[in-house]
Amino acid sequence: MSKFVVILKDKRNGELDSKxxxxxxxxxxxLNQAGQLMIAGPFKNNDHAMIILNCDDIDEAIALTEKxxxxxxxxxxxxDINELIxxxxENNWLMDNPQTKGNLIH
Known part of the structure; x- marks a missing residue:
């Protein structure tokens, strides 16, 4: 499964009710019971929040977010949703990853 970082933005301030x-x-x-939630919570210093999901693909991450x-x-x-590498x-901190290798200055 892949990891997807969801950043929730543009919050309605002062309008959260208990329901x-x-x-x-x-x-x-x-999501947690299904093994799809890694972590979630609001950011301390702004009005955004984050959810990290375990999903098969971005379409599944979008579908779960939209629910x-x-x-x-x-x-x-x-x-916003982005796939996290x-x-x-276990993977040597991505030292052998093509993206890492492509960014290295030789």
Whole structure:
């Protein structure tokens, strides 16, 4: 599975009610139970939030994001999704990745 970073943007300030928040949390719980949620939360210093999803492809990531009540009810008006190339010890921190090699100055 691939990792997709979803950035929720353009928040309606001062308009979050407990029912909407509850529906959003239910959505996150469903994603978590299905093994599709890695992490989620708002940023401390701005009005954006982030969700990292485990999905087969970007179409699935878009579909899951568009089911989020924060999106369907326009609490966040827009979002960006990008596939994350995970760097970790198992893949030598991407040192052998073509993208990394293409960016190296020799």
């Amino acid at each position: 909407l928040l509850g529906r959003h949390i239910d959505h996150l719980r469903q 989020d009540p924060f999106i369907t009810e326009k609490y966040y008006h827009t979002y 995970v760097a970790n010890e």
